Amino acid sequence: MSKLTLLPVPEIMKFLNLDDRDENMVTLLSLSVSIEIEKYTHRILINRIKSEYQDGHNSDALYLLDYPVSEFNLLQIRSRRDLQYRSIDPTLYSLTPLPGESDQPIELTLLPGYTFPRGSNNIRISYTAGYTDETMPEDLKTAFCEIITWMLGRLKARQIGIDLLKSSSSQNSTLMYSKEIPEHARTILNSYRRKSY
Structure with a gap:
């Protein structure tokens, strides 16, 4: 099964010093927060194969859209007269930097x-992007766990009847754009937002 969260739940539990009673809640939060962080940064952060069309x-x-890249699998091109990619x-072609050498975007250059x-x-390009458990930067782990802690506190407060949740002015805004997100975590996540070229 492929990895679905930025950190495995047991590592989150240990990092936050939580007992087993919170495991189900942390599992759900880790999934939703991982998705929200990837949306916010506009990048794949959880290591997986990506196919993209440019x-x-x-x-x-051209630049690959996601990074870091650990493996490059395929480059295919379709001309105007072909229906099939070749x-x-x-x-x-060459890749600079090479996959696995840097956290920076990779430039694919033809001869x-x-x-x-x-x-x-x-x-059409296929490659493996994102961080593994071993390569996940410590500051990204910290930001992820800070947001989990913040969300867990909000959920526990609701369970005991304290309503800390305020309706936002925009009901469509996502979690990461909430003004209540811990500022330290937001600053870290901003440094991981996709660079444009």
Whole structure:
């Protein structure tokens, strides 16, 4: 089974010094907070295979959308006259930095003389992005656990009848955009937001 949360529940329980009574609540919170953090940062943070489609602009380079990248699997291109994507030989392009070498976005560059043909979604890329349990940065773990603690406190307060939850002015706003999120956690998460190129 693939990993679904930024940290395994037993590690969260240990990190927060919680007993077994809170395990079910922490399990649910860890799933929802992990999803919200990935939405907020606009990145894959939990290690998994990603397939993405990009538009060709007659250039020789493009950036992979998610990072860090631990493994690059496939580059395929579809020309205007082809219905099928065709795999591109790995000797015809380079990756900078190489997968597993950096937490920064990877640039995929074709050899001199080659360009990505113009087209909509005519480039298909497959790679493994995100952090494993071993590579998850400590500050990201801390931010994740701070938000879990904050949410757990809010839920426990509701259980004993103290209503700390205020309706937001925008009912559509997500958890990470709430003004009540711990500021330290938000600052850390801001440093993980997707860089644009």
